[in-house]
Amino acid sequence: MKVVAAMSGGVDSAVAAARAVEAGHEVVGVHLALSRMPGTLRTGARGCCTIEDSMDAQRAANIIGIPYYVWDFSERFKLDVVEDFIDEYAAGRTPNPCMRCNERIKFSALLEKALALGFDAVATGHYADVRRDADGNAELHRAATWAKDQSYVLGVLTADQLEHSLFPLGSTPSKAEVRAEAAARGFSVANKPDSHDICFIPDGNTRGWLAEKVGAEQGDILDRSGKVLGTHQGALAFTIGQRKGLSIGYPSDDGMPRFVLEVQPKTNTVVVGPKEALDLSELAGTKFSWAGLGPVESGISTVGEDGAILPFECEVQIRAHADPVAAVVSVEDGEMVIRPVEPINGVSPGQTAVVYVGTRVLGQCTIARTVSAVPVPA
Structure with a gap:
């Protein structure tokens, strides 16, 4: 296959690109320029969009021996991720910009451009796994290692996007193994720290940044x-x-x-x-999607007389590194409704709830409303 390897400048994407080449694919490395004014040093920009990151990605591509390009998605990123982040906070919700970036940039804008140029797939350094069911349909599953599993932030992917997605690190037992492989390949990023914080808020002061933008x-x-x-x-x-x-x-x-x-x-x-x-008995959202076949097509649930998807047992995860909790999910009146078996707390509207059945990511919703398990006193 002809594959675009999204190279952030980190160790994971570098190793993923190298593995894609070894798997026999025709690979081109692409770094996404997401800011018109990127920080030049990681001490001043703790995310994954600095000029230094672009240079790290190019050095890795040179070692692998693949063509390397920088694609400017800064305007799209500003509109679809940064401004969305501001609008969501202004509306009282708590958004996840990494989810929006995966949904609208890496697996929408990037994938659309790659397909238009004749590529077959996009490969990234995410720790997740795409598997096939008995009929050959693509499914998104957790990675082999729980500590690095990133399937949560990929829960927004659709069936068509999964068909064109490669995650070469999905079966890797540990991050230490990826770093060791990077060192053996001669990548300068072998011991580079993982990116953290929100990439467009370089000093990590989210509250101060929002106060300046929103007032x-x-x-x-x-x-x-x-x-x-x-x-x-x-x-x-x-x-x-x-x-x-x-x-x-x-x-x-x-x-x-x-x-x-x-x-x-x-x-x-x-x-x-x-x-x-703070304990909640119900979460719901109208903005929901299925990562591959939905629960009815997968045989997990059925449709009621009113057209609603009947309740089915699953697990739900609210944050990237949170433990999943048992829940019952249904689709009622255009909403994905999640009722945890035990009340769940620390949840805000705007967050993403990702639904799992076993290791499979079934779908997700953006939480629009919640119901407290404790009624308001009369």
Whole structure:
């Protein structure tokens, strides 16, 4: 196959590109330029989009012996990832920019361009696995090693995108093995630290960056009944589950700590309450998709008389490194509805819930609403 290897400048993508060549594919290395003003040194930009990263990718491509190009997706990235991030926070939601980047850049914009140029697939350094069912349909599965599994951030991929995706590291037992392989191949990135933080917020100060982009105004802190308890200097400075920094000045009636339950930027209010109110009995989202065949086509569920997808047992994961929890999922009135077997906490609208059946990623939704397991007092 003719393959575009997305080379970020890190060790994983370099080894993935080399393995794609050894698998017999005709490979071209591509680095995505996602910023018009990238940081030049990693000390000032802790993500994966610096000029230094581009140079690291080129050195690896030269060693592998493949053509190397830089494709400018900065405008698309700005619109589809950065501005989406700002808009979501301004609406009171907590977005995952890595999910949006995979969905709209790496496996949409990049894949679309690759296919248009006559390539067959895109290879990345993600730790995940594409397998085939008995009929040859592509399925997304967890990687061999739980510690590095990245299937969560790939949960947004569609059946067609999976057909054109290669993950050469999916069966690798450990990151240490990838680093050892990189060193043996002579890659300078063999011991390069993993990227972290949000790549377009180089200093890691997300709150300060958002305050500059969205602004901060004084507003009310409310209890669950709507009573004003105090004031804040900007709703976006608060996160669901936060305990410290509320500065209300007096204890709750029962003397127990208060926690942030909701952030409502449209009214510039923050709702606080007891810790147990963070426990959720239901999550739901209208923006959902299936990674390959859906639950009905896969024989996991059936359709009811009203056309809804009937409840089926699964596991749901809310964050990239969170443990999955048992849940029951259905599709009702255009929503993916997730009901965890035990209440789940620390969840915010805007986050992505990825649904698993065994090791398989079945699909995902962007959480639009939640239901507390603890009713609001009358």
